[in-house]
Amino acid sequence: MIRMGIIKVLKTQLLCHLIICYVFLISGFIVNLLQLCTLPLWPINKQLARKINCRLGYSISSQLVALLEWWSGTECSLYTDPESYSLYGKENAIVVLNHNFEIDFMAGWTICERFGVLGSSKVLAKKELSFVPVIGWMWYFLEIVFCKRNWEVDRKNVVQSLRNLRDYPENFWFLLHCEGTRFTEKKHKISMEVAEKKGLPKLKYHLLPRTKGFWMTVQNLRGKVTAVYDSTLNFRNNEMPTLLGVLNGKKYHADLYVRRIPLDSVPEEESECAAWLHKLYQEKDEFQEHYTRTGRFPGPITSPPCRPWALLNWLFWVCLLVYPLFRLLLQLLLSGSISTVVCTFVFCFAVSVGIRWMIGQTEIEKGSNYGNKEVQLNNN
Numbered sequence: 028m029i030r031m032g033i034i035k036v037l038k039t040q041l042l043c044h045l046i047i048c049y050v051f052l053i054s055g056f057i058v059n060l061l062q063l064c065t066l067p068l069w070p071i072n073k074q075l076a077r078k079i080n081c082r083l084g085y086s087i088s089s090q091l092v093a094l095l096e097w098w099s100g101t102e103c104s105l106y107t108d109p110e111s112y113s114l115y116g117k118e119n120a121i122v123v124l125n126h127n128f129e130i131d132f133m134a135g136w137t138i139c140e141r142f143g144v145l146g147s148s149k150v151l152a153k154k155e156l157s158f159v160p161v162i163g164w165m166w167y168f169l170e171i172v173f174c175k176r177n178w179e180v181d182r183k184n185v186v187q188s189l190r191n192l193r194d195y196p197e198n199f200w201f202l203l204h205c206e207g208t209r210f211t212e213k214k215h216k217i218s219m220e221v222a223e224k225k226g227l228p229k230l231k232y233h234l235l236p237r238t239k240g241f242w243m244t245v246q247n248l249r250g251k252v253t254a255v256y257d258s259t260l261n262f263r264n265n266e267m268p269t270l271l272g273v274l275n276g277k278k279y280h281a282d283l284y285v286r287r288i289p290l291d292s293v294p295e296e297e298s299e300c301a302a303w304l305h306k307l308y309q310e311k312d313e314f315q316e317h318y319t320r321t322g323r324f325p326g327p328i329t330s331p332p333c334r335p336w337a338l339l340n341w342l343f344w345v346c347l348l349v350y351p352l353f354r355l356l357l358q359l360l361l362s363g364s365i366s367t368v369v370c371t372f373v374f375c376f377a378v379s380v381g382i383r384w385m386i387g388q389t390e391i392e393k394g395s396n397y398g399n400k401e402v403q404l405n406n407n
């Protein structure tokens with residue numbers, strides 16, 4: 028009991044957070060450098076270069092999974108039918124997920140890890156994320172599809188990036204947040220005004236989905252991808268989890284509801300495909316309503332087994348990087364030079380500010396203005 032209490036307090040200590048972030052940053056830069064070294068391999072053996080990059084990417088993203096699973100002890104329950112369960116991780120799929128939480132990417136990655144597709148997982152991500160050190164740079168080598176959320180610009184680039192995935196050598200899940208941005212009350216209000224103008228039913232828990240990205244993805248990955256995984260994520264007890272909460276060791280419980288829909292049943296024609304997606308979001312809204320009323324999703328519940336690899340990878344980097352850090356810091360502090368000591372502190376402070384900025388990228392309140400535009404248009 029006392030030991031548990033001490034561990035809980037330890038997890039909230041700044042020093043622990045600094046060490047975790049230091050390991051993440053330095054290992055991330057090393058991996059980014061190794062990824063850079065694979066560049067000459069691409070023209071010679073593209074498939075081998077891709078496979079190597081999947082493993083290298085895994086070494087970065089699995090650290091956030093380990094943080095969620097092992098450090099914070101967060102649990103992930105999956106509501107899905109057993110027939111579909113047996114196919115997860117064994118086929119390529121498009122995942123359509125709600126976008127309400129600051130750590131929904133970590134919960135998504137955790138499910139990917141449990142089904143062995145973490146290294147190869149893909150997403151249609153906003154361009155701004157490609158500039159985030161470590162993760163954004165890793166994504167470049169993993170052929171993540173970036174969009175500017177401007178159809179005129181995206182229609183060409185996104186199609187090309189999607190086509191590149193047609194001969195991808197590993198099984199992958201392609202994540203689409205069709206709402207295009209995270210849920211806020213303001214964005215919800217505006218998107219429901221758009222829904223009303225378009226004569227579409229109102230949604231209570233989702234923003235109105237943007238349909239073009241979905242249509243483009245289905246069009247270009249048809250034949251490569253066999254199913255759409257309609258996924259709805261919630262956290263128990265109305266929690267709104269944060270990355271800082273996870274870093275402080277706070278335990279959450281994620282509930283994910285997944286329906287497997289064969290891709291053949293998604294219409295090919297653009298307007299039919301858009302109508303299909305709108306209907307899907309109306310159904311997703313009903314699942315959320317069910318969850319709010321009953322505290323669970325429909326159907327059987329499972330907990331896909333947690334694998335040890337994310338933790339082992341993390342421990343490897345900790346063992347490799349923490350000892351040299353302490354030796355270096357000790358040497359600098361014992362050097363007797365005030366300017367060296369001051370420089371060390373300034374450097375550590377600058378790194379902490381950088382990490383805080385990266386964490387800020389996950390925070391909804393610091394999110395983009397995308398989806399607030401209609402109000403400006405209406406007001407002008």
Ligand SMILES: CC/C=C\C/C=C\C/C=C\C/C=C\C/C=C\C/C=C\CCC(=O)SCCNC(=O)CCNC(=O)[C@H](O)C(C)(C)COP(=O)(O)OP(=O)(O)OC[C@H]1O[C@@H](n2cnc3c(N)ncnc32)[C@H](O)[C@@H]1OP(=O)(O)O
Nearest residue numbers: 132135148150152153176177178202207218235237239240
């Ligand atoms: C078993 C396992 C199951 C599940 C496991 C779960 C997950 C694991 C899977 C994979 C994990 C992988 C990676 C995870 C890691 C990290 C991910 C993190 C996050 C990154 C995510 C993002 O960055 S989200 C933001 C970027 N993505 C998108 O925007 C995608 C959706 N957007 C689109 O599709 C857009 O159409 C577009 C981007 C292609 C183009 O953007 P544009 O703005 O130009 O949009 P539109 O052309 O669609 O807009 C114009 C039309 O929209 C109407 N409109 C106007 N205002 C609004 C409004 N406020 N709301 C809704 N609609 C609006 C307007 O009227 C136009 O209508 P049209 O009729 O003309 O279309």
Ligand SMILES: CCCCCCCC/C=C\CCCCCCCC(=O)OC[C@@H](O)COP(=O)(O)O
Nearest residue numbers: 051090091094132208209385386388394395397
């Ligand atoms: C091992 C522990 C390491 C702890 C230190 C972690 C440092 C931070 C690491 C990574 C930060 C970047 C993660 C990027 C993923 C964020 C995904 C996201 O949710 O993007 C939002 C986007 O969809 C919509 O944006 P808007 O709502 O329009 O704005």
